[in-house]
Amino acid sequence: MFKSVLRLATGAVLMSATLCASADSATYKDFKLSGVLQEIPGPSARCASNFGGTILGFGISSQVGKVTFLASDCITPNGTTYTFSNGKxxxxxxxxxxxFANYSGQFVPTGEGTKFVFSGATFQVTGGTGRYAKASGGGDMTGGEDMTTGQGTIQLSGRILMK
Incomplete structure (x- = not known):
């Protein structure tokens, strides 16, 4: 009798531990976003360089379908390149x-007029709302922009940890 009670108690503890582990389990999912953007550069008091950009755009994400996005960053000239930092x-x-994500990287000239491409650009997911409330992860950011018109493209490619 004692062995049966002990087995039942052990089984209950193991089942409870399994249920708790599955409730806290997190899964990585591939995240890709491809879109078009319009950047509006200008003065920015939040930036050490006092110069930044506001970006508006839309696109498609492999994970969530159609999306819109809004971003802002600080821009610092470095010779013929530009560093963008403190991106939100x-x-x-x-x-x-x-x-929600943070991002940073550089714009480098392509040699074609005022066209620049992202170099060494990355993004880090910091959370969100709904099913993304506790999300984390990140990846690479590619694309480019015409510095005269502010029009460009963007691609995010990485992984999101869903909790």
Missing amino acids: FLITTLTGELI
Whole structure:
């Protein structure tokens, strides 16, 4: 009798531990976003360089479908390149959920007029709302922009840890 009670208690503890582990489990998911953007550069008091950019855009994400995004960053000239830092990214899904991310990198000239491409650019997911409330992760950011018009493209490619 004692062995049966002990087995039952052990089974209950193991089942409880399994359920708790599965409730806290997190899974990585591939995250890709491809879109078009319009950047509006100008004075920015939050930046050490006193210069930054505001970016508006829309695109498609492999994970969530159609999205819009809003971003802002600080821009510092470095000879013929520009460093963008302290970037804050806000992605909005069609269901109204938000994904928050930080980003940074450089713009380097392509040699074609005023066209620049991202170099060494990365993003880090810091959370969001809804199912992204505790998300983390990140990846690479590619794309480019015409510095005269502010029009460009962007691609995010990485992984998001869903908790």
